[in-house]
Amino acid sequence: MEKIPQPVIKRLCMIYQLLNEMFDKGHMTVSSSELGTTLGVGSHNIRKDISCLDGVKSGGSGYDIVNLKNAIAQKFGFENQKAACVVGLGRIGTAFLEHAHNITSEFRIVAGFDSNTNRIETIKTSVSVYPAYQISETARRLNIQIAILTVPNTAAQDAANRLIDGGVKGIINFTDTNLVIRKDDVFVKNMDVTGEMRMLSALIRMDMNNSITM
Amino acid sequence: MEKIPQPVIKRLCMIYQLLNEMFDKGHMTVSSSELGTTLGVGSHNIRKDISCLDGVKSGGSGYDIVNLKNAIAQKFGFENQKAACVVGLGRIGTAFLEHAHNITSEFRIVAGFDSNTNRIETIKTSVSVYPAYQISETARRLNIQIAILTVPNTAAQDAANRLIDGGVKGIINFTDTNLVIRKDDVFVKNMDVTGEMRMLSALIRMDMNNSITM
Structure with missing residues (x-):
């Protein structure tokens, strides 16, 4: 398999997001120049990005949105739901736990962690919550791949180390x-x-200066 | 004044952040190659970025951290505290209001907005809160430049329009x-x-594939 450069992976993810929005609005096809204009890159780049995918062809009226969406999803494994967790259950962390269900079908938040055991005991959520010292063990057991880190700054590195020890690949x-x-x-x-x-x-500042001096 | 390209502005902001961290750790000087390694760009790029600033010279042991920090702050107007606001006072929005004081000395959150008047009346915060229909008027009056937008998706465009009508330049x-x-x-x-x-x-997926096929 040929290696796809990171910028291309990122752009294909942005295309995927756009396709979802277009699909929701009832569109059926999209051209590379439409995609390029929205993303601020040339249509040539878009066609080159899409050529990394398997079995996608552009018809007379552009790409079939469902086909293209599926090809990206298949390439990047979006069909397989991935386990995620939230570390640090302050306000922001708790907000993510609460929206655990409707984040997206691709991810499922399966655990929350906090170093404060009082908080662990009193928090109201449908997601299982654990003390921070169980991060590595739990992440490994639940096959957690991605973590949302919302701890205080001073606790960040330690929490990241525990996550990585537990096999987490994305933070x-x-x-x-x-x-x-x-x-x-x-x-x-x-x-x-x-x-x-x-x-x-x-x-903003540099933009204002330009306007003034021009 | 010469126009600084956006990527250079962004990189100088990242350098500024790094310098703050190094200063907090007690460092006095830093070389362009140290900065480059941390940011993942060549030291040549770093030196070119820094050449956009006024009056910064590299000595034998690199750049003086305080000098460089100040030069960036001056170039981009970081010394002048800017007014910011939060629109949408759910959990995430409220979290930003609560941390309003310690976000950074460069910004002050001076207002919160929500379309739910019950929420406006019951929320406990030291920041003034207003109903959403007053966004434009209040943003203009308080000279708000930057807004943190944490409303539901369906309300996002309308809130952004009101902010921009009120003179907000960054969202x-x-x-x-x-x-x-x-x-x-x-x-x-x-x-x-x-x-x-x-x-x-x-x-993660593409990285795993590479490891397997290599």
């Missing part, structure tokens, strides 16, 4: 901590709100 | 809705957890 990191990951096969996505706010603020 | 979008923005000077950052989980899941 959605909501803390401000830059996690140190010593394994090549573990992927982290930082959801750093402060950092993103700072970036927006820089973009 | 951190926690909904799954792809916002349609008709202004060039408004920036949106999507914090789409489902999409990010899906992307991690694709990366």
Whole structure:
């Protein structure tokens, strides 16, 4: 199997999301230039990305949305529901537990973890919750692949280590901590709100300066 | 003033974050290759990024961390605290309101909005809360530049329109809705957890395939 570069994997995931939205709106076909315009890349790139998939052909009116969706889902294994967990059951973590059912059909949140045993005992949720020291063991037992990390910054690295020890391969990191990951096969996505706010603020500032000086 | 490309602005923001962490750990200087290694780009790129800043010189042991931090802060206006708001006061939105003080010194959350007037009346927070129909008027009055959007998907576009009418230039979008923005000077950052989980899941899958076939 040929290796697909990470940017192509990411773009195909974005295409998948777009196709879902178009399908929900009742569309049947889509052209590479429509997809390209929405994603801000050339239609040539889109066609090249899609050529990594098996058995997808563009007809006269573009790609069949259902076919293309299925091809991406098959390539990336989206049909197999994956087990996920939430580590850190403060407000944000609890919100994810509560929405556990309707996140998406591809993922099922099967466990929550917190270091505060009082919180573990009093929390009301349909998802099983465990103390933090059981992270590795439980993740391994439940075959958890992806974790949403919503612990305080100071607890982030330790929680990540336990998750990786338990075989977790993907972490959605909501803390401000830059996690140190010593394994090549573990992927982290930082959801750093402060950092993103700072970036927006820089973009706004530079944009204003351009408008003023032009 | 020369225009700085968006990727460079983003990278300088990431450097800023790293410098803050290094400073907190007691470091005084840092080299372009250290920064490059952590960010996964060449040291040449880092030096080029930093050359966009005014008055930063690299000494024998690299850059002075405080100098570099200050130069970035000055370039992007980080010294001026900016007003922000939260729209949608469910669990995630409320969590942001509660942490309003310690998000960072650069931002101050000055308002919360929700369409549910019962919620507005019963919520316990030190931040002023308003009904959703007052978004534009309040954003303008309080000079709010950045908004954290945590409303249900169906309410996202309407809330974004009101924010932009009120002069907001940056939106951190926690909904799954792809916002349609008709202004060039408004920036949106999507914090789409489902999409990010899906992307991690694709990366994990393709990584596993590589390991198997190699």
